[in-house]
Amino acid sequence: MHPLDQATALTRAADGLWDGATSDRYWNFAGPFGGYLAALTLNAVLKDERRLGPPVAQTVNYCGALAKGAFRIATTLERGGKATQHWTVRLTQGDAVVTTASIVCANRRETFAQAVTERPAVPAPESLTRFVAAERFAWIGAYDFRFVEGGPVLDGQPRQGEGLGPSRTVLWMRDAPERPLDHLALASLADCFILRLLQMRGKLVPMSTVSMTTYFHATDAELAAQGTAHLLGVADSKRFAGNFHDQVMDLWGRDGRLIATGIQTVWYKE
Amino acid sequence: MHPLDQATALTRAADGLWDGATSDRYWNFAGPFGGYLAALTLNAVLKDERRLGPPVAQTVNYCGALAKGAFRIATTLERGGKATQHWTVRLTQGDAVVTTASIVCANRRETFAQAVTERPAVPAPESLTRFVAAERFAWIGAYDFRFVEGGPVLDGQPRQGEGLGPSRTVLWMRDAPERPLDHLALASLADCFILRLLQMRGKLVPMSTVSMTTYFHATDAELAAQGTAHLLGVADSKRFAGNFHDQVMDLWGRDGRLIATGIQTVWYKE
Numbered sequence: 168m169h170p171l172d173q174a175t176a177l178t179r180a181a182d183g184l185w186d187g188a189t190s191d192r193y194w195n196f197a198g199p200f201g202g203y204l205a206a207l208t209l210n211a212v213l214k215d216e217r218r219l220g221p222p223v224a225q226t227v228n229y230c231g232a233l234a235k236g237a238f239r240i241a242t243t244l245e246r247g248g249k250a251t252q253h254w255t256v257r258l259t260q261g262d263a264v265v266t267t268a269s270i271v272c273a274n275r276r277e278t279f280a281q282a283v284t285e286r287p288a289v290p291a292p293e294s295l296t297r298f299v300a301a302e303r304f305a306w307i308g309a310y311d312f313r314f315v316e317g318g319p320v321l322d323g324q325p326r327q328g329e330g331l332g333p334s335r336t337v338l339w340m341r342d343a344p345e346r347p348l349d350h351l352a353l354a355s356l357a358d359c360f361i362l363r364l365l366q367m368r369g370k371l372v373p374m375s376t377v378s379m380t381t382y383f384h385a386t387d388a389e390l391a392a393q394g395t396a397h398l399l400g401v402a403d404s405k406r407f408a409g410n411f412h413d414q415v416m417d418l419w420g421r422d423g424r425l426i427a428t429g430i431q432t433v434w435y436k437e
Numbered sequence: 438m439h440p441l442d443q444a445t446a447l448t449r450a451a452d453g454l455w456d457g458a459t460s461d462r463y464w465n466f467a468g469p470f471g472g473y474l475a476a477l478t479l480n481a482v483l484k485d486e487r488r489l490g491p492p493v494a495q496t497v498n499y500c501g502a503l504a505k506g507a508f509r510i511a512t513t514l515e516r517g518g519k520a521t522q523h524w525t526v527r528l529t530q531g532d533a534v535v536t537t538a539s540i541v542c543a544n545r546r547e548t549f550a551q552a553v554t555e556r557p558a559v560p561a562p563e564s565l566t567r568f569v570a571a572e573r574f575a576w577i578g579a580y581d582f583r584f585v586e587g588g589p590v591l592d593g594q595p596r597q598g599e600g601l602g603p604s605r606t607v608l609w610m611r612d613a614p615e616r617p618l619d620h621l622a623l624a625s626l627a628d629c630f631i632l633r634l635l636q637m638r639g640k641l642v643p644m645s646t647v648s649m650t651t652y653f654h655a656t657d658a659e660l661a662a663q664g665t666a667h668l669l670g671v672a673d674s675k676r677f678a679g680n681f682h683d684q685v686m687d688l689w690g691r692d693g694r695l696i697a698t699g700i701q702t703v704w705y706k707e
Binding site for chain 1: 493494496498500501515516518520521523525527533534537539541543544545546547548549550551552553554597601604634637638647648650652654655656673674675676677678679680681682683687694695698699700702704705706707
């Protein structure tokens, strides 16, 4: 069993009620990296027999830190029709709400289709070296990252003004060990970009994502065709102000199609 | 009282429970335009005494059509700390969930700030003509739109392939009549872009936004300085596939600062 499937395993406690326990594999600082909670909350809907079809959109709200140990996930099917279905998800530990999520599933068919943006031209992942992180970031070891531009400079030397690092990063990424791409993996890959504040300033201060939204564009056939190949990820920000910054991301398939897009907003202390 | 304030007026029924009634002013086809529901759900949190500070992020899920008449809004404070606060909002008519929303509020201060993107250089709104819509789109009359590029071509002639219209639109926008900018108005202005599917194909087919996320970047001082001036809006899409397309938007202030950004995902039938 792949580590992602182990770490996101859920046991059905009742209709729309799931039990699970944390995994060290996707740990960051004070808790798991946010992509793990995105995968967990999505999985509770993916496993539900009432689900209409594949997910189209997911918003995850990071309300508080997840402690190591057991948690419970409750799902509510807010409303469903023939075309779309709206879910609310709440992950708790005891009485504390750790994460909420809203998920839209749909009955997707082939109709009018149009690609508006194009994948950047970059070197193949095979020509690049895999990024090796310090052992204290467990979750980074759960991925194979190959930076094309905007690789992390974590030297602890704070940069500011014209000395700031680039806001844009382009990298190839996939699960390590390899795992065929599906929505569960996509939900976490969407959060695999190092926070732009750290990227630009090179300095660790208290910071965390408070909300993340991911849109799943790929058809099931495109996900299957992607298999275990690397995705090309592009991340950037638009503005840092008032203790928060946004982050924008695109994930491209090896065939040049846009697999997923999303945004997140990040709180930072200073 | 401004039409937006009339249309979003709420009466407190109990703690976290609000009653309201629809307004024809912001009506679209089968219901109000989505920005009206964004403003309504935000207002229930803005009016709450427990609110920590200004909103940072809002995700609105459009679960079903809002019928004319009374509705109820229930808010839940999921979790709050010194820096951030997470709310869930549910708007219902009878037993039917019409809209859900998640809203993050925060205690915002001035700290590290950086503008990454720059406002496009465009002609001033005073040099452009206000867009006049057919009377059947009531909500368009509630705004002063001045198109810089990518204005709507609603001639009913379906376009496809190389004949598709541009995906990008740039326009000046503000409430009509004028109203000083605040978060309530911003929440609806974020949804003031004609759906990209209609923009590109020029043909009305069944379509509707299923989820929209808006990030509020501007400080309170910047909002106050904006006053009743036009905002510059930029909208585009990245991909249309499997009955859904995304939409990306930026709202710029007259001083060149990025006031809000967001995305939405739109279902379309064919």
